[in-house]
Amino acid sequence: MSNAPKNATEKVFQQNFIKELTHYKWNAPDYLDGNKQTVTVQDLVNNWRRELNRINADQLEGVELTDGEFKQVMAKVSLISNSYEAAKILAIEESKGKIDGIYRDDNPKITRKQITLTIFKKAEVRGGDSSYQIAREIQTSNGNRFDIVLLINGLPLINIEQKRTDKSLDEAFGQFQRYYRDGEYTNNFMAFSQMMVVTTEIETRYFATPKSADEFNPSFVFHWSDKENKPINNWQHVIKHFLMIPMAHQMVGDYLVIDEAKDEENRRHMVMRPYQVYALQAIEGAAFGWDNPDKLPHGGFVWHTTGSGKTITSFKTALFLSTRAGFDKVIFLVDRRELDNRTSENFKAYAAYEAVSVDTTKRTYLLKQQLNTVKSGIVVTTTFKLNSLVKELEENHDSSLADKKFVFIIDEAHRTTMGQMMGTIKNYFKKNSLFYGFTGTPLFDENHIKGKINEKSELINTTEKLFGPMLHQYTIDEAISDGNVLGFHVDYINTGEFKSYDDLREKLAEKIKEEKPDLSDREIERIVAGWSEAEVEVQAVKYGLLQYQDETHIPRVVEEILNNWESQSQSKEFNAILTVQFKNRVIAYYDEFKKQIAERGENLNVAMTFSFGNENDPDNIPPESIEKMFKDYGKFTGIEFISGDKKHGEDAYFEDVVDRATRGGSGRNPKNIDLLIVAAQLLTGYDSKRLNTLYVDRPLELQGLIQAYSRTNRVFGSNKEFGTIVNFQFPRITEESVNKALELYGSGGKSSLAIVEVYETAVRNLKIKVEEMFPTLPDPTEWLSLKDYEDAKAAFKAAFWEAAKQMNSVEQYYEYKWDDLAFGITEHAWLQYRGAYRNLFPPEVGGGEPEPVRLLVGKTKLSGTQVIDAAHILSLIGSKLRSVEGIQTVDNETLRIIYEQIQELSNMGEDGQARLLREFVDTELVPGKLSSSLNFDESFEIWKKGRLHMAVVEFANGWGLDSELLEKSVSAFSGPQTAAIPYIDELIASVDLSKATNQPIGNRLSHNMKLVRELPIWIAGIKARFN
Secondary structure (H helix, E strand, C coil), X not given: CCCCCCCHHHHHHHHHHHHHHHCCXXXXXXXXXXXXXXXXXXXXXXXXXXXXXXHCXXXXXXXXXXXXXXXXXXXXHCCCCCHHHHHHHHCCECCEEEEEXXXXXXXXXXXXXXXXXXXXXXXXXXXXXXCEEEEEEEECCCCCEEEEEEEECCEEEEEEEECCCCCCHHHHHHHHHHHHHCCCCCCCHHHHCCEEEEECCCCEEEEECCCCHHHXXXXXXXXXXXXXXXXXXXXXXXXXXXHCCCHHHHHCCCCEEEECCCCHHHCEEEECCHHHHHHHHHHHHHHHCCCCCCCCCCCEEEEECCCCCHHHHHHHHHHHHHCCCCCCEEEEXXXXXXXXXXXXXXXXXXXXXXXXXXXXXCCHHHHHHHHHCCCCCEEEEEHHHHHHHHHHHHHCCCCCCCCCCEEEEXXXXXXXXXXXXHHHHHHHXXXXXXXXXXXXXXXXXXXXXXXXXXXXXXXXXXXXXXXXXXXXXXXXXHHHHHCCCCCEEEEECCCCCCCCHHHHHHHHHHHHHHHCCCCCHHHHHHHHHHCCHHHHHHHHHHCCCCCCCHHHHHHHHHHHHHHCHHHHCCCCCCEEEEEECCHHHHHHHHXXXXXXXXXXXXXXXXXXXXXXXCCCCCCCCCHHHHHHHHHHHHHHHCCCCCCCCXXXXXXXXXXXXXXXXXXXXXXXXXXXXXXXXXXXXXXCCCCCCCEEEEEEXXXXXXXXXXXXXXXXXXXXXXXXXXXXXXXXXXXXXXXXXXXXXXXXXXXXXXXXXXXXXXXXXXXXXXXXXXXXHHHHCCCHHHHHHHCCCHHHHHHHHHHHHHHHHHHHHHHCCCCCCCCHHHHCCCHHHHHHHHHHHHHHCCHHHCCCCCCCCCCCCCCCCCCCCCCCCHHHHHHHHHHHCEEECCEEXXXXXXXXXXXXHHHHHHHCCCHHHHHHXXXXXXXXXXXXXXXXXXXXXXXXXXXXXXXXXXXXXXHHHHHCCCHHHHHHHHHHCCCCCCCCCCCHHHHHHCCCHHHCCCCCCCCHHHHHHHHHHHHHHHHHHHHHHHC
């Protein structure tokens, strides 16, 4: 998809690619081949019209769509704002795409005055009404060109961008994004695009078409792989396994998920990743017995590491099985109430456009009713509720449900595996039902779980023994290698309980001497010297030399956390969890945080939660503590909770905490939670992309450790390169526990990809990147010297990006502190390089990729200096001016300082603002035009508004627009070029061609179409300039 003509190599690659596709049910008609004649998007639309007539022949009663009728269709297509909205249309009626409300022209042969047209059928792969066509080299009205578009029923569902082997896929990805900004996928036929593919001869990636140009995120670009999770890069193999029919159809049909989430920002459509597809297919094969010669259905489990998208996989699995003949119901079991609520919410969001219902249960009797209904579907409930129902059925000798053919999908199977309840459930439904477990941390013999004895006197103490064979595996190392989850930076903090390991060895030697006086000093020294640091900790505990006393330990931990909070939370954009042992320690920590925060005069939203036991629970929390917790929580959330109240008590509080904690820190919203203190809750099954740190003051091992650490590993973007884990007890014992867990669930200890490079290595790599950047622009204040040289600009851009990405990573380490020597650059010089990048590639004029540098509050302020920004310079100028006879004046020395500061503003990447300020100083201040009755900054704002008004009038006159309406639109606009233009319909309606000074070419329609393309770019630019 580019403007430049293809060279011979590119043409051959495309020809071979098309030829390979035709081997797998794709047709390549000559009339859609842009290499043989001009093919435009309008030609694709005309082809779709033919397809609509074909697949709707019965609905059309043999009379094809007239021009007027098809115009109605295209009017509805023009309302499709993005790929997400298109996805909903493609699945609007029981997984069928429809366009309704088409009124037919008068014709004696027809009886239906209003019709609904079918445009897509998920289920009809390789047959039925589905057709598969290839279009290539398609030209757009904006002068762009699509390389390859794969059409299903004439719809442009898959876009492919090809690059030479010497080009990067990043370039192809950026090209898709740039053309999205040009409006190629918005409110037009190409908005139907559901999946984008970028490919060279040696590498291929795919991703769901984003719903806006700003949602292009490299973190959600995937490669295809085989069943063993080995990447497939050879383009012929990619076609054979991924782009062939039926797989390509299924990727934009069966394997596409529409997330109708509660929050608008989370609504999108997603395409499944290869390991998710293989897991679904494996369970389907087991459920129907396709995977064994005897064709016997059987259970099993899926091991997909935590954070890799098990909820989507399990939903799609449940959906597939619930819509297949032979199963009465699919029952999705979770082990806790909060997961019941969240899973139900997720499943209902995913099922909004599927031919299935998702039922939830509040009471046991309702669960029984739902399981007895004939209607197929998905039921989400807890193990506890189902166990209660089974007990009730057994007590009443009721076997009405025992003979039914249910499929059970068990979430977080490592938690439910060994419980007595699961054994009871399995025993009752053993006749015809199938059980499938999903877990990120299956239990093996190495976990040393006690287990349960079943009715056959067998010890059930592993996941495999309970559910059956492992059906698919995707480990944490594989997920990190693929970029589907993040690694961990694990820190081990000594809070002062011991000076050093050498000091502990000396004290241990003294203890051994007291205990065993017969041993010589040399023998004791040899024994102690032979211990590892972990063994030193073990022995120190044994001899009472290493103890964590809450009275001293808790204040030190709290102090350590608060000292680093601003940088670790990235100015409260992210939040954190602190996990400790026992409810009483949760409260002790909470009280200490409140105390130290008050002493510091700071503001941090701290909350706590734990399981609320009954009144006879010996570990229960006193009511007064709960009331205080509710009161504190209400202060920053504005919500009142009442202890013991059924609707507004403990359950409601917990649900609000779980929901609120996913929203990030109070820097995003003052009602958000910054730090949540827990004992065991939310350490498994809880997902939040905005959680970046887990503080640990308790022992964790094996599955518990991996599950807890994985709360931080959700992919988010460049602001979150890894999850940070900070441990506050037994540094070396804890490190051994981490390595042991990774040996079981990753690829082994320190070699595991789960642990990111140490801080010192990251800093060394940064210095290398910085040194590689210097030759591309030796003096960052001379950035204008590159402006007209594209090759030089590209070289600087590439080098700066590499350095910026590494800087971004370094800043996220817990140990981060600016170091001129170690980084190889001063902080001031780095900000100047960043400024040079921003000046050369300003985002408001389509500068391409989003800014790679994350600016942290407090990180851009130079030590001992004032941040140089427009507000600072306005303040500086205002303080230096004198008033002479009612006019503001400035002497030559002050004027020189002002010009220097304006230049520094430019160096910091605000060249546009610097130029504007320089113009104001030169045209208003220096000639003596500014009255002393107004402050300098007030005069500047008034002047800017005047300039903005002049620019609006000029643009309005040029296009024949109502200038007052345009000014109103500019004032209301906020966002990038792709954002919606306020009052766009009114603006278009106000166009008067006779008043347009641009001398419009063509008719009103072509004038308006060009205006719609130009207006967002102009408004974004004018807002950026005068804001």
